[in-house]
Amino acid sequence: MMELVCPAGTPAALRAAVDAGAHTVYCGFADETNARNFPGLNFSREEMAAGVDYAVARGARVLVAINTYPRAGAQVVWHRAVADAHAAGAHAVILADPGLIAHAAETHPDLRLHLSVQAAAANPDAINLYADSFGIRRVVLPRVLTVEEITAINREIDIETEVFVFGGLCVMAEGRCSLSSWATGLSPNMNGVCSPAGHVAYAETEGANEARLGGWLIHRTPKGGPAPYPTLCKGCFSAPATDTAPAQTGHIFEDPVSLDATELIPRLHKAGVTALKIEGRQRSRAYVAQVVRSFRAAVEAADRGEPMPAGLLAKLTEGQAATTGAYAKTWR
Amino acid sequence: MTQTPALPRLLGPLALLPLATPALGLALTRLLRRIARQKPAILARLGDARSARFLIDVTDGPVILLIEPEPRRITASRRDRPEPVHDAAIRGRMAAFLAMLHGREDGDALFFSGELAITGDTGAVLALRNALDDAELDLTEELAALSRPPLDRWLRHASALVARRSGFVLSREEPQP
Numbered sequence: 136m137m138e139l140v141c142p143a144g145t146p147a148a149l150r151a152a153v154d155a156g157a158h159t160v161y162c163g164f165a166d167e168t169n170a171r172n173f174p175g176l177n178f179s180r181e182e183m184a185a186g187v188d189y190a191v192a193r194g195a196r197v198l199v200a201i202n203t204y205p206r207a208g209a210q211v212v213w214h215r216a217v218a219d220a221h222a223a224g225a226h227a228v229i230l231a232d233p234g235l236i237a238h239a240a241e242t243h244p245d246l247r248l249h250l251s252v253q254a255a256a257a258n259p260d261a262i263n264l265y266a267d268s269f270g271i272r273r274v275v276l277p278r279v280l281t282v283e284e285i286t287a288i289n290r291e292i293d294i295e296t297e298v299f300v301f302g303g304l305c306v307m308a309e310g311r312c313s314l315s316s317w318a319t320g321l322s323p324n325m326n327g328v329c330s331p332a333g334h335v336a337y338a339e340t341e342g343a344n345e346a347r348l349g350g351w352l353i354h355r356t357p358k359g360g361p362a363p364y365p366t367l368c369k370g371c372f373s374a375p376a377t378d379t380a381p382a383q384t385g386h387i388f389e390d391p392v393s394l395d396a397t398e399l400i401p402r403l404h405k406a407g408v409t410a411l412k413i414e415g416r417q418r419s420r421a422y423v424a425q426v427v428r429s430f431r432a433a434v435e436a437a438d439r440g441e442p443m444p445a446g447l448l449a450k451l452t453e454g455q456a457a458t459t460g461a462y463a464k465t466w467r
Numbered sequence: 468m469t470q471t472p473a474l475p476r477l478l479g480p481l482a483l484l485p486l487a488t489p490a491l492g493l494a495l496t497r498l499l500r501r502i503a504r505q506k507p508a509i510l511a512r513l514g515d516a517r518s519a520r521f522l523i524d525v526t527d528g529p530v531i532l533l534i535e536p537e538p539r540r541i542t543a544s545r546r547d548r549p550e551p552v553h554d555a556a557i558r559g560r561m562a563a564f565l566a567m568l569h570g571r572e573d574g575d576a577l578f579f580s581g582e583l584a585i586t587g588d589t590g591a592v593l594a595l596r597n598a599l600d601d602a603e604l605d606l607t608e609e610l611a612a613l614s615r616p617p618l619d620r621w622l623r624h625a626s627a628l629v630a631r632r633s634g635f636v637l638s639r640e641e642p643q644p
Contacts, residue, residue, distance in 0.1 A: 419600045
């Protein structure tokens with residue numbers, strides 16, 4: 136059966152994921168060392184150790200994401216996170232920064248290393264470099280590849296691949312995106328926060344809800360209507376009319392939709408993918424329980440060669456709409 | 468989500484009784500202090516947002532609540548009075564708040580669908596949402612714990628009955644196998 140890798144932003148969400156059938160749960164410490172450094176989220180050292188114990192006692196595993204890029208002069212914060220994840224009994228750590236990966240490989244030779252999607256390793260040469268240089272055992276593939284491309288990559292590498300199958304989508308330059316930095320000075324890559332909540336402001340004006348990021352108006356939606364995350368990449372912008380073109384309003388980076396690749400699970404299995412990842416460490420235990428239950432049923436069905444269950448998760452998705460993203464790319 | 472205005476409509480006239488809102492505020496403050504004692508991780512997760520003042524506007528309810536975590540105080544005020552000064556506000560129907568608190572519905576999904584709206588200090592709202600989600604609260608059990616037998620037993624029965632009749636989620640959602 137394909138491995139189901141599920142998110143947990145809190146100990147309650149970790150328990151919900153394990154109870155709902157997650158094979159593996161990924162989470163992070165409550166600081167800037169992981170890419171979901173949001174208020175009220177994540178694990179203390181004690182909570183991480185207890186979470187690992189809870190998972191292991193029920194046959195599940197815990198991965199610790201330490202996938203931001205260390206600040207120069209402050210590497211010790213990230214080094215301590217790797218050491219504490221190891222001490223807590225994590226099955227593996229998920230890393231992106233080559234310097235931190237080198238440190239982990241040298242200092243903790245028995246610790247399993249996974250390459251984060253934040254490293255944006257999207258071809259066999261890049262993946263093999265990480266595998267040969269640091270002993271990386273699994274790569275989380277960026278969400279830019281078709282199923283055929285994943286098949287081709289798996290033929291040329293000797294390590295496991297993990298792919299996202301559900302949740303929020305990023306612009307297709309993970310680990311390289313500077314949109315949040317541009318608007319707020321803080322980024323998921325360095326600070327663990329995309330569009331930090333402290334820089335987001337919502338207001339009701341003339342029957343509409345407005346969202347601003349760092350003072351920039353990024354979308355205006357009808358009051359009571361669907362709303363996306365307040366990120367620049369999902370922003371809806373207007374351009375005034377010019378002499379040659381009428382006024383325009385639209386999403387210029389990407390539409391506010393979420394990934395749902397349930398129907399592609401059999402093809403991903405055939406492509407040689409080891410593990411399926413669900414996005415959403417910032418989401419609640421209700422989301423975790425519902426999504427994990429649904430995907431556990433799907434991977435079991437795939438294992439039995441049965442058809443994939445119909446998508447039942449639209450309500451949980453951004454924009455209340457889903458896409459198969461780049462896996463079934465038609466726009467190239 | 469199952470929604471019905473019946474319960475809020477029944478509660479409406481009660482809010483107009485003299486001293487009803489101060490009494491509700493005192494009762495909720497007692498509940499909040501018990502929860503803070505039993506689950507100190509909530510305040511730890513709130514971090515700097517502990518000092519924020521949260522306005523909870525249950526739009527189909529008769530009163531507006533102001534939650535102040537640091538002094539551990541909840542104040543109720545009538546909807547026809549001016550809103551109290553606050554740092555962040557969360558607005559939505561009673562069914563949405565109860566479903567989120569008890570782990571039936573996801574807060575982001577309620578936000579995406581427009582069932583919950585937030586204004587003010589977004590970081591504080593996020594911290595509160597995450598802290599409460601991790602706490603796995605059960606309002607029926609918390610209220611029962613404040614009551615002496617046999618009132619606690621009657622309260623559980625009444626809560627289950629109201630939940631069945633109204634569709635409101637009044638107890639923690641238990642994990643399904």
